[in-house]
Amino acid sequence: MKTIVTNFLFVLCILNFQFSKAQTGSENEPIRYVGGTHINPFTHEAGLRYAIGVENIQTLRANRTHPELSDDYGWTYNHASNLAYWNGQFYQQYISGEKDEHRAPVHTMLITSKNGKDWSFPKVVFPTYKAPKDVTIPEGSTGYMMHQRMGFYVAPNGRMLTLAFYGHTENPFRENGIGRVVREIYKNGTLGPIYFIRYDSQTNWNESNTSYPFYEKSEDKGFLAACNSLLNDKLITLQWFEEDNGVDGFYSFNNSKQAFNWYKRKDGKTVGLWKKSFAALSDDGGTTFSDPVKANTFVMSGGKMWGQQTEDGRYAISYNPIDQTQYRFPMSIVTSDDGIIYDNLLLAQAEIPVRRFSGIWKDFGPCYMRGITPGNGNPPGTDMWMTYSMNKEDMWVCRIPTPIKYQVDKDVTDDFENMSVAGHIIDWNINAPKWAKASLVNESNGNRCLQMNDIDPYDYCRAIRVFKEGKVVTASFKVKVIAKDTTQFDVDITDQFGNSPVQISFDNDAYIKVTEGAVKKNLMRFDTGKWYSFKIQYSAIGLGAYSVIINDEIIAENLPAVMAVKSVERISFRTGAYNNLPSRNTPNETNNPPLERADEKQNLSSYLIDDVFISTKNE
Structure with missing residues (x-):
């Protein structure tokens, strides 16, 4: 017993020495991350x-x-x-x-x-x-x-x-x-x-x-x-x-x-x-x-x-x-x-x-x-x-942009008119491959909007707007399809973890669809060259539900949310289906041939987004 106690005290002394030695800010620990948040390795x-x-x-x-x-x-x-x-x-x-x-x-x-x-x-x-x-x-x-x-x-x-x-x-x-x-x-x-x-x-x-x-x-x-x-x-x-x-x-x-x-x-x-x-x-x-x-x-x-x-x-x-x-x-x-x-x-x-x-x-x-x-x-x-x-x-x-921040404390009212065509898309997170770019453009009538083009068969353009976190959300936006290849154009409302309870798609069969459960459901056909005004009313209370209003007409009401979340805080526009490969299980050291048509451009898909207005509350 005496030996066990002696060993325990010895270990305790060693631990105390290590703890006292690792003084944050000193040469023993020059930097320290205190956030406590670490990643979910199963999604990008x-x-x-x-x-x-x-x-x-x-x-x-x-x-x-x-x-x-x-x-x-x-x-x-x-x-x-x-x-x-x-x-x-x-x-x-x-x-x-x-x-x-x-x-x-x-x-x-x-x-x-x-x-x-x-x-x-x-x-x-x-x-x-x-x-x-x-x-x-x-x-x-x-x-x-x-x-x-x-x-x-x-x-x-x-x-x-x-x-x-x-x-x-x-x-x-x-x-x-x-x-x-x-x-x-x-x-x-x-x-x-x-x-x-x-x-x-x-x-x-x-x-x-x-x-x-x-x-x-x-x-x-x-x-x-x-x-x-x-x-x-x-x-x-x-x-x-x-x-x-x-x-x-x-x-x-x-x-x-x-x-x-x-x-x-x-x-x-x-x-x-x-x-x-x-x-x-x-x-x-x-x-x-x-x-x-x-x-x-x-x-x-x-x-x-x-x-x-x-x-x-x-x-x-x-x-x-x-x-x-x-x-x-x-x-x-x-x-x-x-x-x-x-x-x-x-x-x-x-x-x-x-x-x-x-x-x-x-x-x-x-x-x-x-x-x-x-x-x-x-x-x-x-x-x-x-x-x-x-x-x-x-x-x-x-x-x-600095200061680096992650929260928004007021409603979103982005009509893009206050942004420069040659400048940055302020407060939007943009993923822009060379063959799938996002930019601000003026229509022939002078209306300024966000354009997302895509000719890349293996990547997509994505534009994300973070809004004030809330349980109840009203999101309004306009979409115009300029050109359509075989890809889809997806609009998601997501929580802070990337879960998407609201999923809307301009699909490659010319239908606007929503995801209900695990199945896409047709809402209406869409035409190229025409603006479609959306209003999404979503509540995360309970299992969650949302309604879709297009051009002032209720198209779908009280749809069950795709998944339950506590709250939501961002809207995502994407010129292709979400890609979660490679995963942590994708083989790395391979000798596979290049992906099919990896070097070839696909036909142009082009979309305009405008008047993104989002308000939230927590009751």
């Missing part, structure tokens, strides 16, 4: 509320058989995106491979945008590596590849550099690396020569046995000054550590983890973040850090995490909140007042299309989210911008 929306007004915009849609519609190469592995804003436009850089991760050939691409919505055609910024004739590929390697942890640097003298890392497949790191290359992006859009700015420190690569000269050979003094400024910045260059851990003493902190980024807290401390929930603190502006520790309240796996201070003076961290490396969805965001305590786990990206092309290590979902690194520009407005790859084949950007 994951049972989370939306960060209001987030716009996800596809910048590249991979296309194998029509490369002129994608990148001129037809390569279907695209990943590791970086973002900057300079000279009045966005710059997105990413690596691109033929079909697999860490398999040759791999090069680096660059695209630009003036407004974050319309993006240029990609161009190669760092080509596939061609070694000098007398240099052979090391044993075990299948070729050369690029790897990305840092894409851009805006120097104090205003010069814009883009960078990447050459290495050997399938592991380009450390002794398998070659070195980091750099070139300048000029204001007219052209590119300067490629140089090595640093050779891998665990190898014997140098100017005599590599394909590009060392940067010091440049005669451009401004370029040299920009490169030297970068090399002397120990915080920014810590992003390089994973690829080359600096056995030559280059780094001032030698315990870095994977995919480093950072932000500065209001108390002056710098918070370092890495993959797999690691965090650390710096008291000297990022020259050195405390030993990285697991921030266990941030549940994640092999995907990156991104943290920054937002324009409203608060803080945000985005990550995939699940411990599954191959299933990296959804993309979430949490917020903080002080950069220490984070709350409100919200959705930033919840639409996961099917993967059209198989490939090695092509994980599902929005992967490797990155924002704009401090110093690399500040776009107009107060939005937070991020970039990511989807299924490691398509490239996207994400615009998140």
Whole structure:
């Protein structure tokens, strides 16, 4: 008995030591998520509320058989995106491979945008590596590849550099690396020569046995000054550590983890973040850090995490909140007042299309989210911008309005007249693939409305409006079908978890339908080119019921709700049937052929939405 008591006290002492050691805000626990909400892994929306007004915009849609519609190469592995804003436009850089991760050939691409919505055609910024004739590929390697942890640097003298890392497949790191290359992006859009700015420190690569000269050979003094400024910045260059851990003493902190980024807290401390929930603190502006520790309240796996201070003076961290490396969805965001305590786990990206092309290590979902690194520009407005790859084949950007919020406290009265055609769709969450876009347009009579187009056979456009949460809802809106292919147009009213008790569809047989139980029920035929005015009266009380009024005529009354919910808070418009694949059970490592007609556009479907007025109450 005495032994048992002694052991118990010993364990208790150990636990007390651990608890006292993990002081939130200290180097033992630099950040903490206190929300207590975690995800439902069985749906793409994951049972989370939306960060209001987030716009996800596809910048590249991979296309194998029509490369002129994608990148001129037809390569279907695209990943590791970086973002900057300079000279009045966005710059997105990413690596691109033929079909697999860490398999040759791999090069680096660059695209630009003036407004974050319309993006240029990609161009190669760092080509596939061609070694000098007398240099052979090391044993075990299948070729050369690029790897990305840092894409851009805006120097104090205003010069814009883009960078990447050459290495050997399938592991380009450390002794398998070659070195980091750099070139300048000029204001007219052209590119300067490629140089090595640093050779891998665990190898014997140098100017005599590599394909590009060392940067010091440049005669451009401004370029040299920009490169030297970068090399002397120990915080920014810590992003390089994973690829080359600096056995030559280059780094001032030698315990870095994977995919480093950072932000500065209001108390002056710098918070370092890495993959797999690691965090650390710096008291000297990022020259050195405390030993990285697991921030266990941030549940994640092999995907990156991104943290920054937002324009409203608060803080945000985005990550995939699940411990599954191959299933990296959804993309979430949490917020903080002080950069220490984070709350409100919200959705930033919840639409996961099917993967059209198989490939090695092509994980599902929005992967490797990155924002704009401090110093690399500040776009107009107060939005937070991020970039990511989807299924490691398509490239996207994400615009998140600040302050980041999830609740609405007044009725919705959106007639879109107060919004600019060239601007954002204010307070609407938009999912906009390149082939399924949402935009504000003017009809011939001057009426402004929301247009949703779709020519994508494997993805859809979606527009969601969060409204004041309530048990009893009156939702009015207008819909006009401009063009109709074989897809359906769905309108759902949902609760905070994504459950849809009200489901209405403009179906492909030209009938407006409602879902009653598990069956769609015809309400009336619809014609293209004609506005239909809807009023939905829904009550969540009891099992729930709703009535549908179209063009001032009661079409369906007291229909049983599709499912019982406590309350509702958003309306969704979608240009196709809801897709919940891939799921957590979808095989990841496959060698399947491309999906049928993956590269072909379908016929246009086009819809207009207007006069979305929603009021709620709780009795």
